[in-house]
Amino acid sequence: MTRVFSGIQPSGVPTLGNYLGAIRNWVPLQDQAEAIYCVVDLHAITVWQDPAELTRQTREMAAALIACGLDPQRCILFVQSHVRAHAELAWIFNCVARLGWLNRMTQFKDKAGKNQEASSAGLYVYPNLMAADILTYHATKVPVGDDQKQHLELANDIAQKFNHDYGVDFFPTIEPLIQGVAARVMSLRDGTKKMSKSDPSDQSRINLTDDADTIALKIRRAKTDAEPLPDHMAGLENRPEARNLVGILAGITNTLPENVLREHGGQGFGAFKGTLADALVAHLGPIAAEMKRLLDDPAALDAALHVGAERARAIAEPICARAREIVGFLPAK
Ligand code: AMP
Numbered sequence: 001m002t003r004v005f006s007g008i009q010p011s012g013v014p015t016l017g018n019y020l021g022a023i024r025n026w027v028p029l030q031d032q033a034e035a036i037y038c039v040v041d042l043h044a045i046t047v048w049q050d051p052a053e054l055t056r057q058t059r060e061m062a063a064a065l066i067a068c069g070l071d072p073q074r075c076i077l078f079v080q081s082h083v084r085a086h087a088e089l090a091w092i093f094n095c096v097a098r099l100g101w102l103n104r105m106t107q108f109k110d111k112a113g114k115n116q117e118a119s120s121a122g123l124y125v126y127p128n129l130m131a132a133d134i135l136t137y138h139a140t141k142v143p144v145g146d147d148q149k150q151h152l153e154l155a156n157d158i159a160q161k162f163n164h165d166y167g168v169d170f171f172p173t174i175e176p177l178i179q180g181v182a183a184r185v186m187s188l189r190d191g192t193k194k195m196s197k198s199d200p201s202d203q204s205r206i207n208l209t210d211d212a213d214t215i216a217l218k219i220r221r222a223k224t225d226a227e228p229l230p231d232h233m234a235g236l237e238n239r240p241e242a243r244n245l246v247g248i249l250a251g252i253t254n255t256l257p258e259n260v261l262r263e264h265g266g267q268g269f270g271a272f273k274g275t276l277a278d279a280l281v282a283h284l285g286p287i288a289a290e291m292k293r294l295l296d297d298p299a300a301l302d303a304a305l306h307v308g309a310e311r312a313r314a315i316a317e318p319i320c321a322r323a324r325e326i327v328g329f330l331p332a333k
């Protein structure tokens, strides 16, 4: 049976970008494969996280995933730091990956900005940990937003080099699953920047916890241009904000941007934004309510995550142990 793995950082409130670009695509995979989903707290601390906030956000992210349709009975849902194999295999991969490969990672350059010297070493080797996340389960399909493609290519380079250097056929090839019309949701303030939970401006994103009024206000204030909507796709060229809002409505109503334009072409943004806000509120309202219900009982949520970690360990530990053996570490007791 195909094994699917994906992860999401508890570094803020999950956004509409996380939902349309990632989480929503994870839900149907639960019934098509053995699906393993992970809240990646080890990745989160590659940039500073206040400890109490990290704990809170880890629960909040787990609640969001369940509220969006991940069912801890039908998938393995857990927190990364609960399964030690991730960090252990990541160390081995730190010694397999080449500096030259890491130097090409555009996400590091984006996140470190001008201040590379002051970035954590963890941020630099982040993709090696990501490779370990996936490969310690021998997972082969990885649903992600399209910004993660380069990291998956690196994971394949690591797997291949490991297999080659040690003369084994141990780690499989990973295939990205990049789906959805809104594979890349952009900021509401700047259509050329990705919507991100770490953007300093809360107006730039829709959070899964936003209430109806907040959603409506953010959409009303979203940056647009002065032209009405075109009635065909070519008319969206060089109009990143318009393209983004059309993509969001298409994503949330499960249709293609072409169909959105067929229906709304010629409309001004005033009317279109009303439709978009209503669709978002209808779709996200029940998710926010379910999140709140789950967070009201943190003990039950933690218990579900502990069961998930146990099931994850049962798969990850033997694979990590075999990697240790291949490398030649003296067997531990
Ligand atoms: P992150 O927020 O970086 O932990 O990302 C978690 C998942 O959401 C990854 O699969 C990302 O590719 C996806 N993702 C994050 N932001 C966006 C966005 N603005 N549009 C589409 N997918 C996104």
Ligand code: TRP
Binding pocket: 005, 006, 007, 008, 009, 040, 043, 129, 130, 133, 134, 142, 143, 144, 148
């Ligand atoms: N790096 C991913 C992101 O920021 C999150 C992640 C960590 C992940 N480990 C993973 C995604 C393994 C897929 C598979 O979006």
